[in-house]
Amino acid sequence: MxxxxxxxxxxxxxxxxxxGRVVKEYIGTGPLAEATAQLDEAERRKREGEARAxxxxxxxxEELEAPIEELCEVGEMFARAALIAAGYRQHNRGEWRLxxxx
Amino acid sequence: xxxxxxxxxxxxxxxxxxxxxATVNELRALIVRVRDGDERAVPRLREILRKAPELARxxxxxxxxxxxxxxxxxxxxxxxxxxxxxxxxxxxxxxxxLGGWSPSPLERLLVxxxxxxxxxxxxxxxxxxxxMDEMKIPQGEFHQKRIDRAHRRHLSAVKTLAQIxxxxxxxxxxxxxxxxxxxx
Numbered sequence: 001m002x003x004x005x006x007x008x009x010x011x012x013x014x015x016x017x018x019x020g021r022v023v024k025e026y027i028g029t030g031p032l033a034e035a036t037a038q039l040d041e042a043e044r045r046k047r048e049g050e051a052r053a054x055x056x057x058x059x060x061x062e063e064l065e066a067p068i069e070e071l072c073e074v075g076e077m078f079a080r081a082a083l084i085a086a087g088y089r090q091h092n093r094g095e096w097r098l099x100x101x102x
Numbered sequence: 103x104x105x106x107x108x109x110x111x112x113x114x115x116x117x118x119x120x121x122x123x124a125t126v127n128e129l130r131a132l133i134v135r136v137r138d139g140d141e142r143a144v145p146r147l148r149e150i151l152r153k154a155p156e157l158a159r160x161x162x163x164x165x166x167x168x169x170x171x172x173x174x175x176x177x178x179x180x181x182x183x184x185x186x187x188x189x190x191x192x193x194x195x196x197x198x199x200l201g202g203w204s205p206s207p208l209e210r211l212l213v214x215x216x217x218x219x220x221x222x223x224x225x226x227x228x229x230x231x232x233x234m235d236e237m238k239i240p241q242g243e244f245h246q247k248r249i250d251r252a253h254r255r256h257l258s259a260v261k262t263l264a265q266i267x268x269x270x271x272x273x274x275x276x277x278x279x280x281x282x283x284x285x286x
Contacts, residue, residue, distance in 0.1 A: 054241065061248065064168055064175075064225075068218045071165040072255050074126060075215040078151075078158060079262045081129055082208050084136050085148045088269065096269065 003037070012037050122160045125150060158211040165218045169193065172225045193217050200263065212263040219256035226252050 003010045012033035013024045027033050080090075088096045129150050135143035150157075177185040201213035230245040237245065 058244070061226075064172060064222065065248075067164040067168040068222050068255070071161050071211075071215050071218055072259060074158075074161045075211050075259065076262060077126065077129055077133065078208055078211055079266055080133050081147055081151055082266065083269065084133065084144065085151055086269065090137065096265065 014040055118160065122157060125153070125157060158207050162211060162214045165214060169218055169221055172221055176225060176228070189221070193221060196220065208266065209263070212259065212266065215259045216256070216263060219252065219259045223249070223252040223256050 002013050002015075004013060005011075009029055010033075011029050012027040014027055014036075015022050016025050017023075027036050083090075083096050087099050089099050091097050129147065132143040132147040132150070136147065173186065173189045176189060177183070196217050197213050200216060201209050205213060226245065226249045230242075230249060233245075234242065
């Protein structure tokens, strides 16, 4: 969003995406342009706030996932290790079978 | 003085965490060696398992901390006090139902894993259901993927405990009783 000054008057433009490109769209001048600029600014702030909140939400979720993922990984590994120690071996990465002689 | 004590405690915790991570990495490498047919890795693997109760606890504790955070997040809404009362009891009942009154360290680890993944899945599903109307499509997809992952983790946790139980007492007591092998 931008104001451009020419001949002592201010003109309001906004940038919009059109057919995959960013183009400058002329809005106008005077009170209507002022009001539009204010609305655009409020919308921009709202979007920024939402993006920040979403980023924070994702960070919080990741923090909640990490220790449980670690517990899962370690639990799986201990289970495998216990099976191996008891004489079991995994057959073709599938079924666990007791090794001969155990 | 208090600051020194805090610093020492922090250093000790960091050192323990590094030691745990190193042991887990070694265990992972030993499992791969056995999988590839190197039976010489088994004695060292057994030796690590003898330390398992202590090692397992180090991974259970942060997960329990996370459970508390999740319960607090649940309790943030209406009826918070009820949630604070009910959810820990539900989790405890689940632990007893799955592990009995005196589970072996391995069972305790696996039961804790099931309780944690159950709570996490429940939390993600509730969060999604509560906010579904306000979510944009990418946010909805993000939550659905997160729920799918939590669901897979939970199923895998249940499957592993069932597998260990199916194999019988030898596997279960290997960690707890220091390699008493009762099979064969």
